[in-house]
Amino acid sequence: MSTDTSRTDRTDRLADIDGYRVGLYVAIGLLVAFFLTPIESGFVTSLKTDAAVGNTAPYLPPLFGGFSIANYVTAVEVLARGMGNSLLFAVPATLLSALLGSFAAYGLTLVDWKYQVPILVLFVAGVFIPYQAVLVPLSRLYSIVNVADLLWFVWAYTPVSVQYADLVELTVTHIAYGIPICTVLFRSYYTSMSTEMMEAARLDGASIRRVYRRIVFPLSTPMFAVVLIYQFTQIWNDLLFALVIVSTGSSPAAPVTLKLAGLGASLEGLDFGLRMAGAFVAALPTLLVYIAFGDEFAEGVAS
Amino acid sequence: MAQLSLDHLTKVFTDDDGSDIVAVDDVTVNIEDGEFLVLVGPSGCGKSTTLRMVAGLETVTSGDIRLGEESIADQKPQDRDIAMVFQSYALYPHMTVRENMSFGLEESTDMSDDEIHERVEDAADLLGIPELLGRKPGELSGGQRQRVALGRAIVRDPEVFLMDEPLSNLDAKLRSQMRTELQRLQEDLDTTTMYVTHDQTEAMTMGDRIAVLDAGELQQAGTPLECYHRPANRFVAGFIGEPSMNFFDATVEGDRLITDAFDYPLTEEMREAVDGANGVTLGIRPEDIEVAADDSPTGGDEFGTTVDVVEPMGNENAVYLGFDEDPTDTFVATVGGMRRIDAGERVVACFPSDAIHLFDDASGDALHNRSLADAEDAGAEPRV
Structure with missing residues (x-):
């Protein structure tokens, strides 16, 4: 009896396969290959010796000799300090831009006062400022506001070297340029919050600050996950501001992106295996952040 | 003592194009200490705006709101000693029921944690929800959320409760159950209450007094039975009561009312009342129309109709009847449920003269209301 049913099931399923479905799966398969081939090639290349990189096709794994993890050892050695430096400014810049963006969005959305719209327009305009347009003003600004001089006591009384002033500048810059997009993201989330709930909290006697602290902030967790992941990835991967503010990969305060740019490049040519290994090592923290906030991220994107 | 007075209260919204919209127009009403006042009217009549002005969620354009002797019109919402129950309940979804109920006390008083705990427990017992205290709003049914929303207002022990259509999100059965419960609760707590609804049944059954609003203006404030039997104008007469009162446009000719479908003889008293009025509207409630199952109207106040x-x-x-002259223009009468009446049947409808209301066409004001002689003879409140 049960064999009968399973047999009919199988016939039904086979009957379902028509030209359309075959075409669909082929198309999906090709798209998957199209997206994954570069990553796969990068990964297998990073595991090859220099000689194997030259001798084998880029997408073939090093199955027949030429396998090596030396690239990763070297990459970690070279990039470790850069990654530490990047964390030093990426973490505070991410947290502060998210928090300030959330404050701004709360003030512009759930608190009622005049002229909110023109101010919101300024924030939205901020999202669309191309970074290239601000590079010169930015370097002018930091030559006028000399952070190294302002914070002289840090370099004088602690073992921190004066080059780390650049990281303070990077932090401030990333916060400033992160706030508009964070505000817009939080605002879209806050406009969907119940106004009756806000009014209930006000009637319950909570001040504007307390409403944020006790109602809005705890309910913002999913959006914080989205914004933290987005901002961390942006800031961690940024090369442009790092080039302008820190300028050289040889600085002790150079972020990982600057170090990565110079990795495996020499007069003899490019060491592809090493560069690929470096890329994967440098991408690791953003991956970890994504995994850590993944559930909340999904919830935040859905809402 | 917490008597709430609205004194010539007016709210004008200015539209984006600069035009003014009068949402609440010169509303004056007093709510005695401990009284349950129901503010009722069709949607967009300004009842919610009135409530929100009392709560402090909308500014007052002109007029005054007084709690006792003190004007609260310019106070911040949190300083007014008022608690509000919202239509959507507006519970804080990330907090447990206990935290939801404690929130107001934590924010607005300097009570100790023990006192707050005790107040919350008492309120939860009163509402029969002590077992829900540890749960979050998402885990509760509509009726339970409703109770928590009430509990959140009750723990604060305010001078005034404001309720904005609190029962409209419940299903019909639960709604009538909560209606009774809310009334009992309000009697127990003896707190001045202002309750907004568009549902005339809620208004009739719950209010000590009801205030009927239309287009921002107060039409009538009185006990439910006053509004039912002695409506101040045609709007109140039509709004209160289900099915609605029947209206017939008429002109006065001597001692008769002439309508498109029938002539109606006026009594001496009615003739005096309509003296000087050009057009009048005759109103009669469906339950006052007597329906007899024969086909021989005697004239006068009896008319031949078809079901x-x-x-x-x-x-x-509910029987919809059409006059012979114009069968498409029907009016409604109610008869006992055990009585069998079929569509197409010929019946005689009688409009007893003591059940007739007359309204002035120009102003809509009531010129003559039905006689309550029978009820007054019995020495009791008129019963519906």
Whole structure:
């Protein structure tokens, strides 16, 4: 009896396969290959010796000799300090831009006062400022506001070297340029919050600050996950501001992106295996952040 | 003492194009200490705006709101000693029921944690929800959320409760149950209450007094039975009561009212009342129309009609009747549920003269209301 049913099931399923479905799966398969081939090639290349990189096709794994993890050892050695430096400014810049963006969005959305719209327009305009347009003003600004001089006591009384002033500048810059997009993201989330709930909290006697602290902030967790992941990835991967503010990969305060740019490049040519290994090592923290906030991220994107 | 007075209260919204919209127009009403006042009207009549002005969520354009002797019109919402129950309940979804109920006390008083704990427990017992204290709003049914929303207002022990259509999100059965419960609760707590609804049944059954609003203006404030039997104008007469009162446009000619379909003889008293009025509207409630199953109207207040549609309700039948002159223009009468009446049947409808209301066409004001002589003879409140 049960064999009968399973047999009919199988016939039904086979009957379902028509030209359309075959075409669909082929198309999906090709798209998957199209997206994954570069990553796969990068990964297998990073595991090859220099000689194997030259001798084998880029997408073939090093199955027949030429396998090596030396690239990763070297990459970690070279990039470790850069990654530490990047964390030093990426973490505070991410947290502060998210928090300030959330404050701004709360003030512009759930608190009622005049002229909110023109101010919101300024924030939205901020999202669309191309970074290239601000590079010169930015370097002018930091030559006028000399952070190294302002914070002289840090370099004088602690073992921190004066080059780390650049990281303070990077932090401030990333916060400033992160706030508009964070505000817009939080605002879209806050406009969907119940106004009756806000009014209930006000009637319950909570001040504007307390409403944020006790109602809005705890309910913002999913959006914080989205914004933290987005901002961390942006800031961690940024090369442009790092080039302008820190300028050289040889600085002790150079972020990982600057170090990565110079990795495996020499007069003899490019060491592809090493560069690929470096890329994967440098991408690791953003991956970890994504995994850590993944559930909340999904919830935040859905809402 | 917490008597709430609205004194010539007016709210004007300015539209984006600069035009003014009068949402609440010169509303004056007093709510005695401990009284349950229901503010009722069709949607957009300004009842919610009035409530929100009392709560402090909308500014007052002109007029005053006084709690006792003190004007609260310019106070911040949190300083007014008022608690509000919202239509959507507006519970804080990330907090447990206990935290939801404690929130107001934590924010607005300097009570110790023990006192707050005790107040919350007492309120939860009163509402029969002590077992829900540890749960979050997402885990509760609509009726339970409703209770928590009430509990959140009750723990604060305010001078005034404001309720904005608190029962409209419940299903019909639960709604009538909560209606009774809310009334009992309000009597127990003896807190001045202002309750907004568009549902005339809620208004009739719950209010000590009801205030009927239309287009921002107060039409009538009185006990439910006053509004039912002695409506101040045609709007109140039509809004209160289900099915609605029947209206017939008429002109006065001597001692008769002439309508498109019938002539109606006026009594001496009615003739005095309509003296000087050009057009009047005759109103009669469906339950006052006497329907007799024969086809021989005697003239006077009896008319020959044909049954158009019958809506059986179980306890009564709503019968739609058409006059011979114009069968498409029907009016409604209610008869006992056990009585059998079929569509197409010929019946005689009688409009007893003591049940007739007359309204002035120009102003809509009531010129003559039905006689309550029978009820007054019995020495009791008139019963519906």
